[in-house]
Amino acid sequence: MPLFTAPKSRAASGLTIRLRRFVLRRRRLLAALLCCAAAGAAVQALLPPESGDYALVVSAADLPAGALLTSRDLRTVSVPAAAVPPDSFTSPAQASGRRLATPLKRGSPLMQTSLVGTGLLTGAPPGSVAVAVRPSDPVMVQMLSPGQLVDVVLGSPDGQLAADAPALLIAGAPVLWTAADTDSAWPASAETGAVVVLATAPEQAAALAAAAGSGQVHLILAGG
Numbered sequence: 001m002p003l004f005t006a007p008k009s010r011a012a013s014g015l016t017i018r019l020r021r022f023v024l025r026r027r028r029l030l031a032a033l034l035c036c037a038a039a040g041a042a043v044q045a046l047l048p049p050e051s052g053d054y055a056l057v058v059s060a061a062d063l064p065a066g067a068l069l070t071s072r073d074l075r076t077v078s079v080p081a082a083a084v085p086p087d088s089f090t091s092p093a094q095a096s097g098r099r100l101a102t103p104l105k106r107g108s109p110l111m112q113t114s115l116v117g118t119g120l121l122t123g124a125p126p127g128s129v130a131v132a133v134r135p136s137d138p139v140m141v142q143m144l145s146p147g148q149l150v151d152v153v154l155g156s157p158d159g160q161l162a163a164d165a166p167a168l169l170i171a172g173a174p175v176l177w178t179a180a181d182t183d184s185a186w187p188a189s190a191e192t193g194a195v196v197v198l199a200t201a202p203e204q205a206a207a208l209a210a211a212a213g214s215g216q217v218h219l220i221l222a223g224g
Contacts, residue, residue, distance in 0.1 A: 053078040057089035059104040066179050067100045074110060087112035087119065101177040101197075102146060116197070120176040124199045130176055131198055131205040136216035138194030141178050148175045149222040150198070154211045169208050172222050173198040 060075045067073065074092035089095050089110050099116040112119030121128050135141060136155065144150065154167040177197040196219065200208070208217070 054081050054084050055090045056084055057092055057095065057110045059106055059108050059110060062106050063100055063104045065100055065103045065177070069095050069098050069100065071096050085109055085111060087122070116177055120197065121199060124174070125201075127202060128199045129202050129205050131200050131208060133196045133198055133208065133217055133219070135194060135196060135219045137218065140219050141194035141196055143221070144175050144178050144196060144219070146175050146177060149173065150175060150196070151220040151222045152198070152208060153218050153220060155216045155218050167211070169211055169217075170198070170200055170204050173200055173204075 055076045056079045057074050058077055060073055063069075063073055071092045074095060076090070076092065095110055095115065100114060101116045101120055102114050104110065104114060113122045120130055133152065149172045151168060152170040152173060154169055175196060176199055179195045211217070
């Protein structure tokens with residue numbers, strides 16, 4: 001047995017010597033390669049992870065406020081993760097059957113704030129509620145748009161606004177949504193189809209609901 005292992009040992013020893021000489025001769029090159037590899041690993045660790053593409057629901061056509069959404073009104077596009085807005089949708093089925101609170105141009109992203117519902121209260125003070133108001137003058141509704149501020153006052157049952165001391169119910173309430181008629185937006189009403197949705201505090205909404213039964217509600221465009 002020793003007669004056969006000696007040649008293998010000498011061969012292994014020779015290979016080790018040649019490898020060592022190779023490393024010594026090219027130690028600077030190998031050191032440079034190792035430094036480059038370490039630098040590359042450090043840079044890769046600092047880079048953000050690959051985001052890939054995400055589905056984003058956008059309008060398939062120009063849609064008016066009050067439109068009841070269907071799957072035909074929406075489509076999905078592929079966008080980078082950094083371009084996905086907060087509170088957006090990833091599937092048309094998520095918004096199908098919902099009603100638009102604001103108009104949408106073709107290709108515009110559909111947001112929670114674009115729909116009638118709690119999304120309209122995004123950014124409102126904590127505890128705010130959305131209350132629907134049917135003003136006595138429907139023409140006023142056509143003059144309003146989301147974001148405007150209105151004062152809500154209570155007139156007499158005969159529909160007149162008291163000139164001396166009108167009952168101010170709410171001052172500077174933000175308009176969230178408007179509808180000029182009931183055919184496209186809200187259930188029918190014997191009073192008027194004009195509807196304005198306002199953001200108010202809960203106690204203001206309760207006072208408005210109680211006062212509406214004893215008179216007629218008027219809206220006054222406020223400054224600010």
